[in-house]
Amino acid sequence: MTTTFREFLREQVEKHQAEGQSAKATVDEWRSAVERLFAQLREWLREDDPTGVIEIEEEQKDVTEPSLGRYRIPRLSLRAFGKWIGIIPKARKTVATASPPQKSAPQRADGRVDITDELRRYVLYRFRDDGRDVWLIDDLKSEAKPLDKDAFERVLMSYLR
Amino acid sequence: MKTLAGAWNWYEATKRNLRRMWRLGSKYWAHPSLKDASIWQDDQFRMLEASDIVAETTASLDPIDDLAVIVLFSVFESQVRDHLALRLKPEKDTLKDPILTEAAADALRGVEEGSFYRRVLCPLQAQGLVPPDLVEQVNQVRKYRNWAAHGRRERDAEMSIGTPDVAYKRLKDFLAKLGIAIEVEERESGGAE
Numbered sequence: 001m002t003t004t005f006r007e008f009l010r011e012q013v014e015k016h017q018a019e020g021q022s023a024k025a026t027v028d029e030w031r032s033a034v035e036r037l038f039a040q041l042r043e044w045l046r047e048d049d050p051t052g053v054i055e056i057e058e059e060q061k062d063v064t065e066p067s068l069g070r071y072r073i074p075r076l077s078l079r080a081f082g083k084w085i086g087i088i089p090k091a092r093k094t095v096a097t098a099s100p101p102q103k104s105a106p107q108r109a110d111g112r113v114d115i116t117d118e119l120r121r122y123v124l125y126r127f128r129d130d131g132r133d134v135w136l137i138d139d140l141k142s143e144a145k146p147l148d149k150d151a152f153e154r155v156l157m158s159y160l161r
Numbered sequence: 162m163k164t165l166a167g168a169w170n171w172y173e174a175t176k177r178n179l180r181r182m183w184r185l186g187s188k189y190w191a192h193p194s195l196k197d198a199s200i201w202q203d204d205q206f207r208m209l210e211a212s213d214i215v216a217e218t219t220a221s222l223d224p225i226d227d228l229a230v231i232v233l234f235s236v237f238e239s240q241v242r243d244h245l246a247l248r249l250k251p252e253k254d255t256l257k258d259p260i261l262t263e264a265a266a267d268a269l270r271g272v273e274e275g276s277f278y279r280r281v282l283c284p285l286q287a288q289g290l291v292p293p294d295l296v297e298q299v300n301q302v303r304k305y306r307n308w309a310a311h312g313r314r315e316r317d318a319e320m321s322i323g324t325p326d327v328a329y330k331r332l333k334d335f336l337a338k339l340g341i342a343i344e345v346e347e348r349e350s351g352g353a354e
Contacts, residue, residue, distance in 0.1 A: 004309040064215040066188050091210040095201060108196060112210065123208070138207075 030092040186214025
């Protein structure tokens, strides 16, 4: 009986350690994806706004997700003309679905980031394709489209006009 | 909410359901086994992430105990005032002497609108209707209610009443001493699981 219990404890420890390591790897990978996205968005902003009219602030926020627990992840705040736009990682294990490129059936994305002024919202879905990130942008009215510089500029204009 | 039992049922049901929702968000919400569930066709839920559920339920749960004390005491206070006013009014109406009528009117105003401590708790203690230690315990709940309702500033040691359970028990005991029916109100407002 004692051996069985000892065995049980050992198995539980191994299981929790494995889950913890898996969650950490997933969170680290998600954090890197968000950092790459933010670097791209900053680059687009630098090209359009070399004098820094739009003030960019990055801060770390706590997010809690099932099986991933509580983790810290960056978010961006853009401020210009008395307006605020947040670019906010919402979830790595999102419930939101979209049709990834070259696929017709919607599926759960591998991450979600929202662009919002708290009144309106655009959703960025992340899919992984051959080891690289593909981001789609959804205005929640029409089908999600690939995120590119034009799409990002249109979103910012819609908030700042 | 008109009765202490009704307020208590509200508190328990609200806290229980917030905790359930928090658990749903923190443990199950985005689980792959629910991927094809019909809930994702509902606009209320299809863009709702686990992190939002956890953040919002945490924000709701944080002040719930203080809010419960505020609500419990408000309902209790109004029950006590109503009970005493109902007892005083018929006696006041029988008085003929203007001095006594005026004094009774003042007493009634005090019970209905005056300081709950000075015009209600103290007289009840002085008349021996409620034991001094119970009056003091209820007064501690009153002080805690005031402190919580005014932004939790300048706490003093007297305000430690523990949890809303403690407040509820004290207020319930007080109502019982005044003969305010607790059993009936509990039956009428009995919350559903």
